[in-house]
Amino acid sequence: MRVKVGLIGAGGMGRRHLGALARDPRVEIAGVADTDEAAARAAADEFGGRPCRTVADLADLGVDAAYVTLPNAYHAAIALEAMDRGMHVFSEKPMATSLDAARRVAAGVRDSGCVYQMGFNRRFAPAYRYLKQEVAAGFVPLSANAKITDGDMLTPSWYINPALTGGFLYDCAVHMIDMVAWLVGPVRSVAALGRQSCYPDHDDIALLLRCEGERPVALTTCGHASWARPTERVELYGDHALLASEDMERARHTTREEP
Ligand SMILES: NC(=O)c1ccc[n+]([C@@H]2O[C@H](COP(=O)([O-])OP(=O)(O)OC[C@H]3O[C@@H](n4cnc5c(N)ncnc54)[C@H](O)[C@@H]3O)[C@@H](O)[C@H]2O)c1
Structure with missing residues (x-):
């Protein structure tokens, strides 16, 4: 049925x-x-x-x-x-x-x-699944850097209306906040800086997150970045090792021995 x-x-x-x-x-x-x-x-x-x-x-x-x-x-x-x-x-x-x-x-x-x-479709995207699989296999992210950007905030037009969006952080940045919590650990505290640059909402935002285990994460998002790729990137820093993704398709794991 x-x-x-x-x-x-x-x-x-x-x-x-x-x-x-x-x-x-x-x-x-x-x-x-x-x-x-x-x-x-x-x-x-x-x-x-x-x-x-x-x-x-x-x-x-x-x-x-x-x-x-x-x-x-x-x-x-x-x-x-x-x-x-x-x-x-x-x-x-x-x-x-x-x-x-x-x-x-x-x-x-x-x-x-x-x-x-x-x-949260990123959880099913090949690049992020690879990062998750490597973390499950023993890679420990000690800190991280993540970004996600929008080309503009006019498609559709209500994206510039905080009464409908909740604010720009509820746009694509929520995907990245979810990825940070999923890959690094639950977010325990947040400091934020925002700027209203091109649209009638904060459209340049930088977050400093403290994840479980005192792990610092920097996350930035921008609503006027052009559509140039990568529009999203995650770098997880391990013990002399890096797990990095670009957009939803590309990811790599490098170590001191295998740069
Ligand atoms: N997961 C992703 O990567 C991703 C990407 C884009 C959008 N989204 C999300 O998808 C959702 C929709 O975004 P969109 O770009 O399709 O917007 P959209 O404006 O293209 O579509 C929204 C539709 O809802 C209708 N609508 C509005 N209020 C209504 C109501 N009260 N009852 C019935 N219909 C109503 C509108 O007429 C419109 O057809 C948003 O929450 C957005 O955040 C997710």
Whole structure:
């Protein structure tokens, strides 16, 4: 039996997920919801399912699992509503745009017994999987340096509106914060410097993180860096050894003996 999936938020990312879901034989796309009727209809015509408007409409279609691919500020409320209606949830990052809302989602997952997955796609990318595998095999990151950049903050246009994004740190930087916690260890303290340079939000940010085991990590993010690659890079420093990745595909492990 196929899993009946409904998606809410038929924009750029929603359409990418629909493309992947449409290729998966385990999935039936039951419905595509969006407040923009034309967007819902165009996506449903292309990928399947009924065009609709709300998460309630998806529930009426008997959906088992909802994909939440809305602007950031709506993630938590819609994920909670979907779980209330008995649907498992895949949510794009970030989980929420406030700590309170994130805690409500965590409680909602516990209370409903639903499966909830965050869209931290880097955890499945070859470069980061390689780093994780080397760490699991014994590489100890003693400190690290990470960066992730955006070419601009105008695609889509709401990325410059902190009321919808939660702030620029909730954009691509959340991926890198997750990578640091995943690869180096839980973040125990943070110091931050931000600057508003080209957009009406802090778009140049430097974080100094202290991870478990007193490990220092420097993380920078910029919203106006051009699209030149690498747009993301991680360097983990071991005992006379380096694990480094560039974007999601390239990674290497060098040692004093094998430079
Ligand atoms: N994992 C990644 O690498 C990655 C990359 C890009 C975007 N994202 C995330 O994906 C999410 C969507 O981003 P996007 O670039 O697709 O945005 P988008 O603007 O292209 O799409 C958002 C869609 O949601 C619809 N919408 C807005 N409010 C709604 C509501 N209340 N109810 C129903 N529909 C509503 C809009 O009409 C639009 O079609 C964001 O959270 C973003 O952070 C993740």
